[in-house]
Amino acid sequence: MKENILGTLKNLNFTEYEAKAYLALLEESPLTGYAAAKNSGVPRSKIYEVLDSLAMRGDILVSPGNTPQYTPVPAKELIKNRRKKAEENFEQAEHLFENFERSSNDRENIWNITGRSEILEKVKACICSAKKRILLEIWKEDFSELEFELRNAANRGVIVTIIAYGEIVSDCANVYLHDMSREITEEYEGRWLVFSGDDSEVVAGIVSLGKDSRAAWTMHIGLVMPITEVMIHDLYLLEIMEKHRDILEESFGENLIHLRHKFSIHPDFKKHYVK
Template sequence: MSTETIHVLKDLNFTEYEAKAYLALLEKSPLSGYAISLSSGVPRSKIYEVLAGLVDRGEVMMSHENPVLYSPLPPNELIALRKRKAEVSFDVAEKALEHYSFVSLNRGNIWNISGNEAVVSRAKEVIKHAKERILLEIWKEDAEEIKEELREAHDRGVEILIVSYGEIDFDFGQMYPHDASEEITKEYGGRWIILSADDREVLAGIVSLGENSRAAWTTHPSLVMPITEVIIHDLYIHEMLKEHREILEQSFGPHLIDLRKRFNVGPSGYSIAAKLGLTT
């Protein structure tokens, strides 16, 4: 028996003695406990205790004769058995720990997420745990990365409202195309995500800078409330433009561009995007 195979079994939570006994049985079976001890190198004083543990777990079978003989569960059946047990254990643990999913978070902390991959991964986790409502502002290309998680949330009854930059053609959820998508993309030279789940957890940040992407994730009420309100505010604007576009554009230009220009440049003359280093 190879040392490498013993290590593989130890990674499956076999003890070294259990791994040696099981492998000895794979090489030749059925065998008595005494014969297994001789072929595996497991001390005689330990072999019956080791075999009893394997039998209890259903990984070795024993006969009811004298002497008792042992035979191993075939490797494919052993792996299938371990997988089933692991899945059951994960399900039980998930249900047992669900109560602590938000309690365990320090509500006084704001967590920094670095890198596009990590930001997207955190967005997926936030979506997976949503139970009532998801509010989301996102660009089309980034929405594709979390599409399946959003679909699963929709299928379990979560309301999904998306303010979309670019045309997102999902066959679920409610879409609210942002009227100035192209202008905003040009102004900032980058893309962001704003995500609110159940009005109690938010993720907000830049997703278009690769490894330099940054986002903040928190359940702190003092940030959850205003960040959620940002999305709701854009939903208001969408509905007002839908009903009164002509009047509003007479006052503020196409897509309210004059209104954006009025507030997108600070006293120093630099745009917000330039201050953030998002433009060249």
């Protein structure tokens, strides 16, 4: 029986001497270091080093005094502590490996996502992992499905900025209303969504086609950087329009429609991305 217990303690990362000392204290305690060495068979030259190691790990308790005495943490408590520590280690390992895999595997890949609900679920996951900043370009029809996650992100201290197509009201985000949301919806014949998190990952695609909606998710810097910067430049433009609308519209038409027409390649001025 004792050999089986010693083997079990070794499986719990006890050294042979630590296992013998702990088991001796379970059989009789409190003990002085001298008595623990005598009862356990651990050499006297090693016993205090072994007991100090057990005490530092929290496996035994020490009573202070001229002659310290040692008592074991009960076996059930020991096992409970070991199980808790193991679970913490597994959780930490899971988190570290997940981050490692994402950084090593995903930075060079572009992943396709099919289906509106699947796209929104991916964006929700990205929102939950954001730590510093979220940029989101979205229509009011889709915003409510992400509002809960966005609020939680803001509560974590993440800066949330939204370029809104349609009237979006949020007390957890900086909202910039795009004036031409109706015209753009007609021009593109659909709604898109663009997400950038922490300048490190993006989700971008069409979300108005139900199960046929298409988007891409990537951490590839060759896409993350330009997509994020295009969103920032949209914010620049919206800020400029807020301050100097009259001057700009005098040159380029209402809501800068002449610029939109200038850079269209189709006679009807629609984009025809969705066939």
